[in-house]
Amino acid sequence: MNELKVGILGCGKMGRVYADCFSRNPHTRVTAFYNRTYSRAEALAAEYEGSQAMRTWQEITEDADLDIIGICTPSHEHLEQMSSAIEAGKHVMCEKPMARNAEECRRMCKVASASSVKVAVGFQMRFHPVIRKVDELLPRIGTLFHIDFVFGMNRPEVTWRHKSLQGGGVLKELGMSPEECSTFERILGMPHGIVLVTGPTGSGKTTTLYAALSRINDVERKIITIEDPVEYHLRGINQIQVSTKSGLVFSRGLRSILRHDPDVILIGEIRDRETADIAVQASLTGHLVFSTLHTNDAPGALTRLVDMGIEPYLVASSLEAVLAQRLVRLICPHCREEVEPADRPALEQEFAADVPDVLYRGRGCRECQGTGYRGRAGIFEMMLITDEIRALILEHASAGEIRRSATERGMKSLRQDGWRHVAQGKTTIEEVLRVTKDERLNGNGAGSSFRKAAD
Numbered sequence: 001m002n003e004l005k006v007g008i009l010g011c012g013k014m015g016r017v018y019a020d021c022f023s024r025n026p027h028t029r030v031t032a033f034y035n036r037t038y039s040r041a042e043a044l045a046a047e048y049e050g051s052q053a054m055r056t057w058q059e060i061t062e063d064a065d066l067d068i069i070g071i072c073t074p075s076h077e078h079l080e081q082m083s084s085a086i087e088a089g090k091h092v093m094c095e096k097p098m099a100r101n102a103e104e105c106r107r108m109c110k111v112a113s114a115s116s117v118k119v120a121v122g123f124q125m126r127f128h129p130v131i132r133k134v135d136e137l138l139p140r141i142g143t144l145f146h147i148d149f150v151f152g153m154n155r156p157e158v159t160w161r162h163k164s165l166q167g168g169g170v171l172k173e174l175g176m177s178p179e180e181c182s183t184f185e186r187i188l189g190m191p192h193g194i195v196l197v198t199g200p201t202g203s204g205k206t207t208t209l210y211a212a213l214s215r216i217n218d219v220e221r222k223i224i225t226i227e228d229p230v231e232y233h234l235r236g237i238n239q240i241q242v243s244t245k246s247g248l249v250f251s252r253g254l255r256s257i258l259r260h261d262p263d264v265i266l267i268g269e270i271r272d273r274e275t276a277d278i279a280v281q282a283s284l285t286g287h288l289v290f291s292t293l294h295t296n297d298a299p300g301a302l303t304r305l306v307d308m309g310i311e312p313y314l315v316a317s318s319l320e321a322v323l324a325q326r327l328v329r330l331i332c333p334h335c336r337e338e339v340e341p342a343d344r345p346a347l348e349q350e351f352a353a354d355v356p357d358v359l360y361r362g363r364g365c366r367e368c369q370g371t372g373y374r375g376r377a378g379i380f381e382m383m384l385i386t387d388e389i390r391a392l393i394l395e396h397a398s399a400g401e402i403r404r405s406a407t408e409r410g411m412k413s414l415r416q417d418g419w420r421h422v423a424q425g426k427t428t429i430e431e432v433l434r435v436t437k438d439e440r441l442n443g444n445g446a447g448s449s450f451r452k453a454a455d
């Protein structure tokens with residue numbers, strides 16, 4: 001992952017907050033400061049290694065080397081700086097604009113919304129909890145997605161948008177093993193079929209799908225997404241936002257999408273029979289369809305679709321792969337320490353793996369706010385729909401039976417996959433157990449995940 005370079009406009013109190021946030025992040029580095037009073041920029045630049053003070057703000061907004069521009073305490077005077085940075089294709093981070101009147105506020109919002117890239121936030125310095133929030137979210141910049149701050153016009157809360165970074169390699173940043181990554185890439189190369197990502201809310205499903213789309217986003221393939229809401233903006237991809245309120249529901253939107261005959265369709269979520277039906281039809285008529293489903297594990301997705309009313313033969317013929325996932329927190333690199341594994345035999349049984357002599361944990365430090373964790377990575381259960389599994393679907397097999405068959409053919413459970421990060425010293429056993437606590441419930445118990453998912 002490339003380091004993202006940051007330029008900061010404004011070197012007051014807020015400039016320091018920005019510089020601190022960005023320099024604590026392992027993926028971003030502050031390299032340039034500008035302040036109307038040059039000596040203040042110089043003073044701040046002296047504190048951050050590898051950075052320098054600039055004489056004009058254009059040297060920052062127009063510097064091709066910089067990826068992110070932080071504009072501190074922006075006012076109407078900074079509108080030009082903001083526009084310039086946006087035009088130069090930068091990601092812009094700033095606080096609530098202090099527009100003098102509604103007209104100016106509208107103008108700033110217009111500048112922000114006109115760009116397909118980035119922009120601006122509504123947080124105010126005196127709301128410390130919000131600053132903390134920004135700080136928490138910053139580590140995600142440069143790991144996968146750029147955070148796109150959007151003006152909060154009337155509401156005090158911050159609206160977060162994410163933006164994928166351009167260029168390849170994002171798929172590799174998700175936390176997959178090299179084998180998983182190459183299997184997933186093979187799936188992405190399929191001409192048609194349905195690929196589902198499952199997991200509870202906040203398990204990183206959308207992130208994975210967008211990394212997948214970025215990977216296959218080329219001029220040859222026409223990609224259309226239909227989402228509620230559009231969470232990430234991708235260049236070159238036609239994204240349609242549906243709103244159940246306005247009456248443009250998923251299924252209707254999907255029908256109109258199919259008339260444009262795209263090669264790849266991303267459906268934000270399959271939440272009802274109608275959407276599932278259209279996904280199946282689309283895949284059977286030669287489209288590659290990505291979507292998400294709320295089930296705990298991969299086998300549960302099959303039974304869930306049948307439960308929604310899709311004929312098993314249609315599930316069997318359209319589905320190509322299911323990826324269940326969770327996010328585990330990673331050990332803070334600043335306070336990582338060795339720990340001897342306790343109760344080795346129990347661990348070896350739990351994870352079906354050899355336990356190394358030394359494991360790690362985060363002691364807790366200032367960098368990680370005492371939590372011992374910093375950053376997150378995905379763990380995956382990747383199920384390919386093989387002929388054996390298709391046969392099981394046709395036989396109305398339970399999720400448990402499907403799981404057993406997939407496991408026999410080498411599918412790793414979420415917990416087993418999580419062990420990979422433990423063995424590499426990247427996360428802790430407690431963390432893997434925490435995010436996979438449902439797994440024991442499913443275990444090998446026939447059909448239990450099916451009933452759970454059908455709730």
Ligand SMILES: [Zn+2]
Nearest residue numbers: 332335365368
């Ligand atoms: Zn720490």
